[in-house]
Amino acid sequence: MKKRLKKTLTEMFSAADAADVYSSFDIIGDIAIIKLPKHSQANAQNVAEAIMHRHKNVKAVFTQTSAVTGAFRLRKLAYVAGENRTSTVHRESSCAFAVDVKSCYFSPRLSHERMRIAHLVQAGEKVVNMFAGAGCFSIVIAKHAQPAKVFSIDVNPTAVEFMKENVRRNRVYGIVIPLLGDAKAVVEARLKYCADRVLMPLPEKAFEYLPCAVSALKTSGGWIHIHAFEHALKTENASEKVRQKIVEALDSLKVSFGVPQVRVVRPTGPNWYQLVADVHVNRRSVSLGYSFL
Numbered sequence: 001m002k003k004r005l006k007k008t009l010t011e012m013f014s015a016a017d018a019a020d021v022y023s024s025f026d027i028i029g030d031i032a033i034i035k036l037p038k039h040s041q042a043n044a045q046n047v048a049e050a051i052m053h054r055h056k057n058v059k060a061v062f063t064q065t066s067a068v069t070g071a072f073r074l075r076k077l078a079y080v081a082g083e084n085r086t087s088t089v090h091r092e093s094s095c096a097f098a099v100d101v102k103s104c105y106f107s108p109r110l111s112h113e114r115m116r117i118a119h120l121v122q123a124g125e126k127v128v129n130m131f132a133g134a135g136c137f138s139i140v141i142a143k144h145a146q147p148a149k150v151f152s153i154d155v156n157p158t159a160v161e162f163m164k165e166n167v168r169r170n171r172v173y174g175i176v177i178p179l180l181g182d183a184k185a186v187v188e189a190r191l192k193y194c195a196d197r198v199l200m201p202l203p204e205k206a207f208e209y210l211p212c213a214v215s216a217l218k219t220s221g222g223w224i225h226i227h228a229f230e231h232a233l234k235t236e237n238a239s240e241k242v243r244q245k246i247v248e249a250l251d252s253l254k255v256s257f258g259v260p261q262v263r264v265v266r267p268t269g270p271n272w273y274q275l276v277a278d279v280h281v282n283r284r285s286v287s288l289g290y291s292f293l
Contacts, residue, residue, distance in 0.1 A: 027057075029089050029090040031059070032060070033064050034062070044078075073133075095136075098169060127197045131205065153181060192215050193217070197224075200227055201225075223280055238275060239262040242275050
């Protein structure tokens with residue numbers, strides 16, 4: 001089916017444009033979101049019909065007309081075909097996520113990464129998810145591991161409301177704890193020195209919020225999973241560039257740490273990549289403050 005769709009797109013566009021469209025469209029629940037070259041917007045209806053023909057579960061198609069921007073990580077969408085709605089339910093890894101693709105950030109391309117992290121979580125861990133969105137990482141962890149708590153923070157009120165719905169939908173009450181606010185403020189007020197593991201699935205804020213992530217860890221140390229964007233030419237190693245940035249950032253915090261793995265999650269553009277680094281912070285001392293959680 002995918003090969004037939006790619007062939008159909010090649011009939012509409014140049015080979016390069018067809019490859020870009022094919023590699024960039026996402027299916028979230030029963031909604032497809034496509035990116036089209038600016039000079040090919042006239043073909044949007046044909047592309048939508050081809051996608052709906054090849055993917056019978058797709059009931060609505062939108063084009064993405066802007067980059068993902070802002071504190072809420074949103075993108076502008078334009079309706080093309082099917083049902084004119086942006087809310088849907090996306091299913092992955094035996095979980096169901098209600099989401100509005102216009103007002104909440106969601107990426108189906110991180111499904112493998114969500115399960116990878118879930119398989120790393122040990123029974124009884126306390127996890128802090130600093131950029132939880134509609135709760136996908138948190139709920140996959142709650143369903144596939146045995147954490148004590150997953151404190152799930154997001155600054156977008158709409159995303160937090162969907163997170164609360166998804167907690168109910170997936171029956172992870174009392175495990176996933178939705179928290180509205182900026183992660184720095186929430187950690188400072190409620191979550192210092194409480195976590196065995198911290199998730200940072202927001203590349204744009206990775207290094208700005210890294211000191212906050214360290215402060216969320218228990219004094220005995222723990223894990224931080226940092227997502228980052230990196231530019232790397234063919235002669236460069238994106239993973240090593242990210243590793244070096246982490247080393248420089250954590251050296252300035254005067255903590256003992258190791259970076260056993262940095263891996264590419266996905267390419268995001270020509271010579272640009274999204275990566276994740278697994279960082280282990282060792283036992284450290286703190287001058288004041290105790291967690292009450």
